[in-house]
Amino acid sequence: MLTFYDSHGLPNPDRVRIALEEKGVMDQVTVKQVNLWKGEHRTEAFRALNPSVTIPLIVLDDGTAISETTAITEYIDHTFPGIRLTGETARERAIIHMMQRRGEQKIVDAIGAYFHHATPGFGPGIELNQNKAWGEAHLVKTLDGMRYFDRVLQSQPYIAGARFSMADITVYTGLNFSETYPKVVVPRDLTALGDWRARIAERPSSKAAAGETDFT
Template structure:
């Protein structure tokens, strides 16, 4: 397998953590795509993923899979242990729900803030910034984190008792929100404790 990525960016980090959790990180060749220099918009890369986003997974038979959630779903089903996307219908539904909330309300919102309310990747790549939209999305980050803090007051992880892809997405999203200098609400004691526990997982340091 090959993964086209820019190491350190949020979505590639999500995939690396998932691979490390599954013990598969050594079975993947990582190919760097220089996003800050616009390499993701060049014809060679767009032939693999016309959407121009990283990461992209290329299988040994040439099949290409993009979109981070699709890649992590594929990774999770290569091997049974541990399950990151749930084993039962109930577990899968709850994980998917919380994963989507973490993606839309935290990681994607922080990304929108970065691209629209800050200089982002610079004028050559940020072609249609909308500052008001970006600032509104930054506010959504704080709202989402307050909701997650309430969830984590009841359960150790976002989707219940077991670490899942929802935790990976939220952990990476929170880190990116701080990188983008979004104001994080104070007093989120359950988020803080959860974050410390996630940071101690070997998969995070391996990624």
């Protein structure tokens, strides 16, 4: 059994959840929901497991704690059989890694910075160092990121090329978060991005991950 510290509806834990759903192994996972709005992650016990004090986190049977979403999803991809999400060949692995990093920088982290700094974020008890100008700059960065991925998808079916991968999951969860929490909608003229998103939303993994309530 693997323990997954989740906070449903937020992009980084949703990346893990969708990866687990793609592998079809949710029945082998104990899920602990952590309410970030209530600061349930800001405890000494949690900090001992993850000094970065962020979700997601997984804890293995031997007590090994793994944080950082890309590290967690690498572990999941290499532990469970089935669809390969992080690539097979050296070239594929590198491109997926590169595009996933772009997905983090241009969408997930950028919209996260806007949410934390230019909106109430997780609330006054959690958002202790807000900087509105920094947040607003990241809204511009997010919209640029959406336009970038739209251009990518004009010439290939998936974010990292011909096959579905972790890079798709990363961008997809970032866009969902953007529309759900800070209410930054994907511009409708980005049709390649919109069409791709509709295809990803049809995957059983996306549907399963979307099927729970959030904390707000």
